[in-house]
Amino acid sequence: xxxxxxxxxxxxxxxxxxxxxxxxxxxxxxxxxxxxxxxxxxxxxxxxxxxxxxxxxxxxxxxxxxxxxxxxxxxxxxxxxxxxxxxxxxxxxxxxxxxxxxxxxxxxxxxxxxxxxxxxxxxxxxxxxxxxxxxxxxxxxxxxxxxxxxxxxxxxxxxxxxxxxxxxxxxxxxxxxxxxxxxxxxxxxxxxxxxxxxxxxxxxxxxxxxxxxxxxxxxxxxxxxxxxxxxxxxxxxxxxxxxxxxxxxxxxxxxxxxxxxxxxxxxxxxxxxxxxxxxxxxxxxxxxxxxxxxxxxxxxxxxxxxxxxxxxxxxxxxxxxxxxxxxxxxxxxxxxxxxxxxxxxxxxxxxxxxxxxxxxxxxxxxxxxxxxxxxxxxxxxxxxxxxxxxxxxxxxxxxxxxxxxxxxxxxxxxxxxxxxxxxxxxxxxxxxxxxxxxxxxxxxxxxxxxxxxxxxxxxxxxxxxxxxxx
Numbered sequence: 001x002x003x004x005x006x007x008x009x010x011x012x013x014x015x016x017x018x019x020x021x022x023x024x025x026x027x028x029x030x031x032x033x034x035x036x037x038x039x040x041x042x043x044x045x046x047x048x049x050x051x052x053x054x055x056x057x058x059x060x061x062x063x064x065x066x067x068x069x070x071x072x073x074x075x076x077x078x079x080x081x082x083x084x085x086x087x088x089x090x091x092x093x094x095x096x097x098x099x100x101x102x103x104x105x106x107x108x109x110x111x112x113x114x115x116x117x118x119x120x121x122x123x124x125x126x127x128x129x130x131x132x133x134x135x136x137x138x139x140x141x142x143x144x145x146x147x148x149x150x151x152x153x154x155x156x157x158x159x160x161x162x163x164x165x166x167x168x169x170x171x172x173x174x175x176x177x178x179x180x181x182x183x184x185x186x187x188x189x190x191x192x193x194x195x196x197x198x199x200x201x202x203x204x205x206x207x208x209x210x211x212x213x214x215x216x217x218x219x220x221x222x223x224x225x226x227x228x229x230x231x232x233x234x235x236x237x238x239x240x241x242x243x244x245x246x247x248x249x250x251x252x253x254x255x256x257x258x259x260x261x262x263x264x265x266x267x268x269x270x271x272x273x274x275x276x277x278x279x280x281x282x283x284x285x286x287x288x289x290x291x292x293x294x295x296x297x298x299x300x301x302x303x304x305x306x307x308x309x310x311x312x313x314x315x316x317x318x319x320x321x322x323x324x325x326x327x328x329x330x331x332x333x334x335x336x337x338x339x340x341x342x343x344x345x346x347x348x349x350x351x352x353x354x355x356x357x358x359x360x361x362x363x364x365x366x367x368x369x370x371x372x373x374x375x376x377x378x379x380x381x382x383x384x385x386x387x388x389x390x391x392x393x394x395x396x397x398x399x400x401x402x403x404x405x406x407x408x409x410x411x412x413x414x415x416x417x418x419x420x421x422x423x424x425x426x427x428x429x430x431x432x433x434x435x436x437x438x439x440x441x442x443x444x445x446x447x448x449x450x451x452x453x454x455x456x457x458x459x460x461x462x463x464x465x466x467x468x469x470x
Contacts, residue, residue: 008188015181022174029167036160039089039096040153046082047149049075050107054142057114061121069118076111083107086152096152103148110141243290246283250276292413292430295437302441303345304466309391310339312346313373316353323361330368331361336375339391343466348438352446353393355431356458360397367398367455381443381463389464390444396457402450410448411436435460442466 053075059068083104090096120128253276255261257269264272294300317333324331353371360369372394379390402410413433432446439446443463450456 008185011181011184011188015177018177019174022170022177025170026167029163029170032163033160033167035089036156036163039086039156040160042082042085042089043149043153043156046079046086047146049079049082050110050142050145053079053111053114057118060118061126064121064126066122072118079107079111090152093155096155099148099152103145106141106145106148110145113141242286243283246279246286249279250283253279289430291434292437295434295441300438300441302348302438304343305346306341306343307346308340309342309349309373309462310335312350313339313353313371313393316350316357317371319354320357320361323358324369327361327365329361329364329366332368332370333373334370335373339373339375340464342391342462342464344442344462345438348442349462352435352438352460353395355435356395356460359431360395360399360456360458364397364399364455369398370396372396375464376461379461379463382440382445384443391462391464393460393462394457395460396455398455401452401454402448402456403452404450407448407450411446 053072056068056072056075060066060072083100087097087100090100253272256264256272257276291300313333313335317331321331357369357371374392376390376392378387379392380387381390411432413430436446439460439462443466444461446461447459448456449459
């Protein structure tokens with residue numbers, strides 16, 4: 001097949017080049033033939049104009065009627081026009097130019113004689129002219145002019161014959177190339193058809209086998225998808241069922257720690273505090289599993305409400321401030337004064353901010369965490385074609401940082417950095433994955449820039465006006 005294609009392509013190129021050359025030759029020769037006809041036309045025009053001038057002069061000499069001389073001026077102008085046209089058309093031929101240069105004095109001399117005879121006829125009369133000027137010299141001069149023009153025409157006629165023969169030869173070559181090319185193409189087509197027929201039969205058998213394999217694969221994929229959906233639904237249900245007893249444990253632990261059921265000693269308070277903290281930690285893990293399960297199962301819906309974004313930021317920072325104080329970390333906020341209100345899910349925005357702030361504090365041992373918030377005038381949400389205003393929030397820490405090789409997998413579920421300080425902290429590795437998916441549902445996005453041992457910067461963009469979930 002490859003050989004057939006290359007051979008056909010080669011034939012096509014040969015035929016195309018030959019046809020192009022023949023066509024170019026025809027176009028060139030056509031232009032030259034047209035040029036030759038123009039020269040011949042102007043040569044005949046020059047000869048005709050000289051003859052007309054001669055005839056007009058003789059008619060006036062014989063009749064003496066001035067009316068006969070009316071077209072004489074235009075005839076002489078036509079002589080000049082025809083000569084100049086010939087001079088311009090033969091600019092590429094030294095031989096023709098030489099003939100024209102030779103003929104010019106003869107034309108000028110003859111026209112001067114004609115003008116002199118016309119003037120003498122009007123003043124001296126016909127007998128005076130007959131006596132002195134009828135000697136045959138005028139005919140000799142006119143014949144010499146005719147001979148030069150005939151030489152010009154003969155030379156052009158010869159060129160016309162040669163160019164016509166050249167054109168016919170080019171046409172014959174083009175026809176031969178097309179005929180041979182068509183013949184070879186037909187042979188290649190027949191051979192290719194036979195090869196294709198055999199190949200189609202072989203491919204049909206392979207395609208039938210592939211269809212059977214694809215059907216089995218589709219069935220297996222459907223079963224796997226069903227199992228995955230069932231898993232997500234199961235996790236969502238179980239996570240929901242687990243939250244009820246955990247909330248009860250947290251609530252009763254709080255009651256006991258407040259000593260509403262009686263006084264406790266220091267050890268009892270310590271043990272109950274551990275129970276409450278462990279329950280809270282377990283509840284946070286269950287909530288994360290529940291959120292990621294809902295997202296994957298398509299059950300999580302974004303609520304649209306209008307709220308002050310500054311208040312949401314202050315609330316999130318207030319919730320994590322005790323964690324920062326416990327580690328003696330500086331927690332700063334650099335926020336624009338005109339953030340205003342946005343329309344989206346407030347609880348999910350606060351959840352994302354708390355996740356990012358908690359992570360920043362968790363993985364920072366010294367220095368601090370800074371939250372920047374500012375307004376964006378034009379943000380193009382994924383999947384949209386019209387920019388809109390948004391709010392950009394950056395959480396910058398001076399923590400352990402993230403290796404560049406780990407960045408592509410950072411927002412994948414159950415993914416944690418397995419290095420250094422990260423192994424000292426508990427967690428499911430769902431916080432960033434959940435944040436990424438929540439922002440995606442709100443039409444926003446989250447990005448990260450980090451350098452090992454220098455810290456990380458997480459950037460969140462939330463559209464100011466609510467959009468339909470993507």
